Amino acid sequence: xITNITRHRTSALIFSFFLLLSLSAFAQAPxxxxxxxxxxxxxxxxxxxxxxxxxxxxxxxxxxxxxxAQGNFNIDVRQGTYNITIEFISFEPKTFKxxxxxxxxxxxxxxxxxxxxxxxxxxxxAETTQVEVRLDKKIYNIGKDLTTAGGTVADALNNxxxxxxxxxxxxxxxxNENVRILINGKPSAMAGFGNTxxxxxxxxxxxxxxxxxxxxxxxxxxxxxxxxLNIILKxxxxxxxxxxxxxxxxDPDQLGLSANVNLRKDKFNIFNTxxxxxxxxxxxxxxxTRYLEYTNEDxxxxxxxxxxxxxxxxxxxxxRNFYTSLGMEYYITDMSSITATGFYRYGEDExxxxxxxxxxxxxxxxxxxxxxxxxxxxxSYQFALNYINKFNDxxxxxxxxxxxxxxxxxQTGDIxxxxxxxxxxxxxxxxxxQTFTEETQNEFLLQADYVRxxxxxxxxxAGYRGSFEEEVTxxxxxxxxxxxxxxxxxxxxxxxxxTENVNSLYSxxxxxxxxxxxxxxxxxxxxxxxxxIDSDLxxxxxxxxxxxxxxxxxxxxxxxxxxxxxxxxxxxxQENITLxxxxxxxxxxxxxxxxxxxxxxxxxxxxxxxxLEPAYSDAFDLGYLKRWDKLTLTSSVYYQYETDSFERVEQxxxxxxxxxxxxxxxxxxxTTARIGAEAGVLYNPTRWLRLNGSVNFFQFDTDGDYNGVDxxxxxxxxxxxxxxxxSLPAKIDWQTNxxxxxxxxxxxxxxxxxxxxDMALSKExxxxxASLTLNIQDLLNSRKRDAFTITERxxxxxxxxxRQRSITLSFTYRFNQQRRDQxxxxxxxxxxxxxxxxxxxxx
Numbered sequence: 095x096i097t098n099i100t101r102h103r104t105s106a107l108i109f110s111f112f113l114l115l116s117l118s119a120f121a122q123a124p125x126x127x128x129x130x131x132x133x134x135x136x137x138x139x140x141x142x143x144x145x146x147x148x149x150x151x152x153x154x155x156x157x158x159x160x161x162x163a164q165g166n167f168n169i170d171v172r173q174g175t176y177n178i179t180i181e182f183i184s185f186e187p188k189t190f191k192x193x194x195x196x197x198x199x200x201x202x203x204x205x206x207x208x209x210x211x212x213x214x215x216x217x218x219x220a221e222t223t224q225v226e227v228r229l230d231k232k233i234y235n236i237g238k239d240l241t242t243a244g245g246t247v248a249d250a251l252n253n254x255x256x257x258x259x260x261x262x263x264x265x266x267x268x269x270n271e272n273v274r275i276l277i278n279g280k281p282s283a284m285a286g287f288g289n290t291x292x293x294x295x296x297x298x299x300x301x302x303x304x305x306x307x308x309x310x311x312x313x314x315x316x317x318x319x320x321x322x323l324n325i326i327l328k329x330x331x332x333x334x335x336x337x338x339x340x341x342x343x344x345d346p347d348q349l350g351l352s353a354n355v356n357l358r359k360d361k362f363n364i365f366n367t368x369x370x371x372x373x374x375x376x377x378x379x380x381x382x383t384r385y386l387e388y389t390n391e392d393x394x395x396x397x398x399x400x401x402x403x404x405x406x407x408x409x410x411x412x413x414r415n416f417y418t419s420l421g422m423e424y425y426i427t428d429m430s431s432i433t434a435t436g437f438y439r440y441g442e443d444e445x446x447x448x449x450x451x452x453x454x455x456x457x458x459x460x461x462x463x464x465x466x467x468x469x470x471x472x473x474s475y476q477f478a479l480n481y482i483n484k485f486n487d488x489x490x491x492x493x494x495x496x497x498x499x500x501x502x503x504x505q506t507g508d509i510x511x512x513x514x515x516x517x518x519x520x521x522x523x524x525x526x527x528q529t530f531t532e533e534t535q536n537e538f539l540l541q542a543d544y545v546r547x548x549x550x551x552x553x554x555x556a557g558y559r560g561s562f563e564e565e566v567t568x569x570x571x572x573x574x575x576x577x578x579x580x581x582x583x584x585x586x587x588x589x590x591x592x593t594e595n596v597n598s599l600y601s602x603x604x605x606x607x608x609x610x611x612x613x614x615x616x617x618x619x620x621x622x623x624x625x626x627i628d629s630d631l632x633x634x635x636x637x638x639x640x641x642x643x644x645x646x647x648x649x650x651x652x653x654x655x656x657x658x659x660x661x662x663x664x665x666x667x668q669e670n671i672t673l674x675x676x677x678x679x680x681x682x683x684x685x686x687x688x689x690x691x692x693x694x695x696x697x698x699x700x701x702x703x704x705x706l707e708p709a710y711s712d713a714f715d716l717g718y719l720k721r722w723d724k725l726t727l728t729s730s731v732y733y734q735y736e737t738d739s740f741e742r743v744e745q746x747x748x749x750x751x752x753x754x755x756x757x758x759x760x761x762x763x764x765t766t767a768r769i770g771a772e773a774g775v776l777y778n779p780t781r782w783l784r785l786n787g788s789v790n791f792f793q794f795d796t797d798g799d800y801n802g803v804d805x806x807x808x809x810x811x812x813x814x815x816x817x818x819x820x821s822l823p824a825k826i827d828w829q830t831n832x833x834x835x836x837x838x839x840x841x842x843x844x845x846x847x848x849x850x851x852d853m854a855l856s857k858e859x860x861x862x863x864a865s866l867t868l869n870i871q872d873l874l875n876s877r878k879r880d881a882f883t884i885t886e887r888x889x890x891x892x893x894x895x896x897r898q899r900s901i902t903l904s905f906t907y908r909f910n911q912q913r914r915d916q917x918x919x920x921x922x923x924x925x926x927x928x929x930x931x932x933x934x935x936x937x
Contacts, residue, residue, distance in 0.1 A: 124173040130201035132165045132180055135550060139165025140206065143182040150175045150192060171195050180204050186487055189428070207488060207550065255774050255788035256306050257323065258813060258835065267306070267320040268732065268770055268790060272680045272709070272740070274318030277325050280478075280497060280539060281315070281561065302326045308732070309660055309674025309715045312600040312615025313543065313555060316656040319680045319711035319736055327367070327419070334358060336910035344902035348373040361425050368418040379407040381698075381892040385746075385754060388887045398887070399754060402454040403697060407447060415441040415472075429484040434477075441472040450514075451697075458517030462524065464696065468507040475500045489547045497539040505531040511696065524696070525574035528581060537563040551606040555615075558599055565592045569690055586639075588629040590688050594681065595622040602658070609664040617656040619679070624649045625687060625704055640689050640701060642759065652708055654679060672717040672730075680740065682706035686760050700758045707762050711736040729773040739766035743800060744842055746887045756888065763798030763805060782821040789814040796841060803886070805841035812836045825858035846880040864907040875899040 132143040145167050146158035151174065159169040175194050178201075181187040185206040193199070251257050251265060258266050267273040275281075305324035307314065314322055337355035342348065352369030383405075385398035421435035449464040478497040485491060509527035543557035571584040602615030627646040629636065636644040659675040685692070688702040717730040741763045747755050770792030777785045791812040798805055813835040820828045831852040838845045851874055856867040878895040 125170045126173065126195050126198050127168055128171050128178075128195060128199045128201065129166070129168045131203045132161050132167065132182065133203060133205055134185065135205050135207050137205075140182045140185070141165065143167075143180060143206070145169060146179045146181070147171055147176040147195075148179070150177060180206065182206055186489055188487060250301055251304065251323065254304050254306060255786075255815065256308065256772060256790060257304075258833075265323065267308070267323065268768075268772065268792060270320035270734075270768065272318055273320040274315065274322045275325070276315075276322060278327060279324055280495065280541070281537070308730075309676055309713070310658065310678070311613055311660060311676075312602040312617040312656070312658045313557060315559065315561075315596075315598070316617055316619055316654070316678050317596075317681060319678045319709060319713070319734065319739075321678075321713075334910055336908075338906055338908040340904055340906040342902050342904035344373070344900055346374045346376055346898065346900060348900065348902060350904075363423040364421070365423075366418070366420045370414075370416050372414050373412075375411040375413065375897050377409040377411070377894075377896045377898065379405075379409070379892070379894045381405045381890055383697075383756070383888055383890040385888050386886070400453050400455050403754075404452045404454075405449055405697075406451075407449045410446045412444045413441065414443075415439065429486075431482055433480040433482075435480075436478075437474070437476040439472070439474040441470070443470040443472075444468075445470075453518075453520075455518045455520065457519055460516045460518045460520055460522070461514040462511050463514050464509065464511035464524075466507060466509045468505060470503065470505045473502045489545060489553070491545050493543045495539065495541040497537075497541075499535075499537045499539075501533075501535040503531075503533045505529070505533075507531075523576050525576065526581065527574070528572040530570040532568040533565065535563070535565040537561065553604045554601070555603075556599075556601040559596075560598075561594075561596045563594045565684060566590070567592075567688060585630050585635075586690060588627055588631075588690055590690065591624075591626045591628075592684065592687060593622070593624040594683070596620070611662045611664075613658075613660040615658040617658070619654050619656060621652040621654070621679070621681060621708070622650070623652075623681065623708075627689070627704075636689065642689065642703060643705060644689055645704060648704060650707075652679075654710070668721040670719050672715075672719075674713075674715040674717075676713055678711050678713065680709040680711070680736075682708065682740070682760075686740070697754065698756050698758075703760050706740070706760060707738050709736055709738045709740055709762070711739075724778050726776040727773065728776075729771070731771045732769070734766075734768040736766045736768070737764070738762040739796065741766075741796060741798070741805060741841065743803075743805060744883065744885060745801075746885070754888075756890075761800045763796055763800070765797050767795045769793050784819040785817070787814065787816040807839065807841040809839045811838040825862070827856045829854045829856075842885055843881050843883040848877065848879065850874065850877045860907075863909070864905065867902075867904045867906070869902045869904065870899070871902070872897075872899045 132140045143161045149155040161167045178190040178193050303326045307322040310322050335357045339353045342350045350371040355366045357364045383403045417439040419437045423433040425431045445468045447466045451462050453460040476499045480495050482493045507529040511524035540560040546554045567590045570587045572581040573584045575582050598619040600617040604613035625648050656677045661673045664670045686702050687704050713734040715732045720727045740760050745757050772790040774788035794809040815833045817831045833850050835848045837847045850872050852871050854869040880893050883890045
């Protein structure tokens with residue numbers, strides 16, 4: 095097992111710091127030498143293990159030291175009675191309580207066993223390489239990524255290998271959008287109840303790490319056919335009061351202030367993250383649609399009512415949001431604790447969209463200007479309790495979680511479309527529109543997990559999770575009456591209630607035999623999906639309006655078994671092979687089910703499909719890892735077969751005023767087969783240069799038809815990213831990130847490739863207690879989606895840019911945090927030990 099020595103050194107130097115304080119304060123008190131040796135269960139010495147001495151009379155009095163290369167320690171401690179704790183990362187700590195030090199004390203050989211929760215861990219590399227590789231996941235420590243300074247969680251995710259964030263904020267894993275987002279291992283209002291827009295509002299500096307889980311074990315929810323992204327937020331463990339404050343300004347208009355504060359005492363730990371952000375996010379879109387002749391059901395050739403439609407949209411989105419998260423962990427005993435956390439977010443968005451359109455007919459051009467003003471208020475709450483009880487120091491434990499979340503969102507819109515010029519024979523009427531949407535969402539989560547080590551290398555786990563969610567969308571539409579100019583309630587006004595209840599049980603067993611380890615699991619999930627539409631329209635009228643069959647009251651129940659297999663074979667300490675299999679589900683949610691449409695324009699709408707069934711997938715992942723002194727290679731090939739997979743299709747229909755409307759609808763296709771390969775390289779040739787890059791090649795093969803149209807397609811694409819970080823003189827760091835996504839082809843749409851570059855400069859100030867960072871995202875202003883769509887009845891060229899280039903200047907001040915000093919000392923120690931400490935990561 096390869097371990098993260100840099101982290102060990104950081105932890106060890108914390109105790110060295112406290113030791114120096116203790117020695118200076120009590121220089122005149124009697125002191126005695128405490129010695130011993132720390133090894134693993136095979137007798138291998140553990141270098142940089144930490145030994146801490148906490149006085150029983152004064153718990154705030156903590157001192158300690160670290161082991162040398164042979165695992166030995168010799169520590170001078172003043173006379174007294176102590177609880178002595180010996181720790182090493184990924185191993186279970188040992189505590190010797192009420193030990194009297196009134197003479198020299200030899201503790202002999204102390205053996206540490208691997209932590210039960212780390213049974214599946216394979217390799218942990220140095221912190222500066224920013225990655226830990228485990229049996230079922232990769233963990234990326236992105237907190238030091240300069241290009242995310244002043245940015246958001248979505249910005250940070252876009253720099254994580256295997257992950258990509260499209261120009262609309264949609265997140266995909268290995269090119270697959272069906273990814274589950276968790277916060278601290280659980281679904282959360284902080285992730286927006288599955289709406290990733292919220293991730294564009296939370297600050298990147300609140301993240302400790304991101305876990306990319308491509309082969310989830312049975313302990314995880316089976317939701318998300320692509321896998322899971324688990325975002326772990328920061329929570330300091332250092333004693334005393336510590337934290338950081340950040341401020342940022344930018345262009346387009348941007349202003350933000352945030353703070354992370356932590357107070358750790360003997361019996362409790364309080365942590366808080368609070369921030370405010372104001373920003374403008376202008377975007378634009380262009381489309382050129384040409385309508386084609388088509389053959390109707392009677393075999394007649396039909397000419398389109400219009401020949402061509404050109405639309406030019408401009409979006410100005412002004413966002414203001416406030417968020418705060420407060421938590422307290424209370425240590426009931428040395429073996430048990432309870433943690434309470436609360437989260438609140440308020441968002442206020444004001445969007446103005448203008449759409450200039452030109453409609454070409456045989457006899458002229460009709461030009462219109464459509465303006466949409468939309469105001470949205472959003473309140474999210476979350477409360478959670480976590481209890482953990484350790485039965486012993488060997489990993490035998492029980493945890494329980496209760497979590498409640500509520501989201502309240504109101505949205506008002508005013509739509510006005512006027513004729514600029516008209517040389518056609520058309521006499522259209524574009525009524526004034528007013529919309530009001532009120533959405534409430536409640537989710538309740540219950541979870542319990544039990545872990546029982548069996549012998550030295552085996553482990554058994556079992557648990558339960560219940561998730562109960564209800565979402566109510568109250569939509570009102572007022573339309574202007576052409577005869578009297580009065581706004582009247584449209585029959586499209588409705589209330590849509592959606593309920594999702596999931597109850598699950600799981601168990602898994604892992605063991606290690608020599609160089610071979612395995613983790614086998616089985617998860618049982620029962621899913622109930624219910625939907626009810628309260629509308630003045632009948633099912634027949636809804637079918638005619640939306641061009642799809644509508645069930646106004648449905649109740650679907652699904653029971654599924656989801657096995658998982660994770661295997662690893664260690665060729666040697668620096669090389670291993672992993673193999674994973676898992677079965678997963680993709681449940682239709684929210685706007686994918688609601689049939690009442692949302693409109694980007696009068697002629698382009700998206701509507702959900704309440705007839706969607708869950709999609710199921712079986713996935714295999716074969717990984718290989720090879721590590722050299724200063725170079726780490728991670729690679730994998732993967733295959734996934736999905737049934738009833740979701741696909742968005744576009745269809746054209748004619749409105750009552752003869753307008754040709756393009757509807758985008760999600761459907762269940764028959765199957766989708768995905769195959770791909772990815773590789774990542776982390777290379778730190780010197781202490782001033784760090785390089786990493788990754789490439790992912792994949793192919794999607796979809797097969798299926800809908801309403802007599804064959805939507806089968808094969809799409810081959812790839813994306814790659816490269817990052818370099820250079821440490822310059824005067825404590826200046828320079829980082830550049832480049833990303834390229836290759837062209838892709840779906841059943842109806844071809845999308846061009848995309849290239850973008852982010853760049854940042856950071857300067858340490860005030861003896862490394864503060865940093866000033868200049869960050870430029872999308873340096874070339876090239877983050878645009880260019881696409882070409884062709885169907886039986888139309889073809890369209892389009893360009894879309896969700897957000898233009900942004901420049902952010904951020905300042906961060908840290909108080910009572912010694913981490914950077916320790917990292918610098920670690921680098922110096924690494925140089926003295928052959929230069930491997932910071933760059934290559936010791937084993």
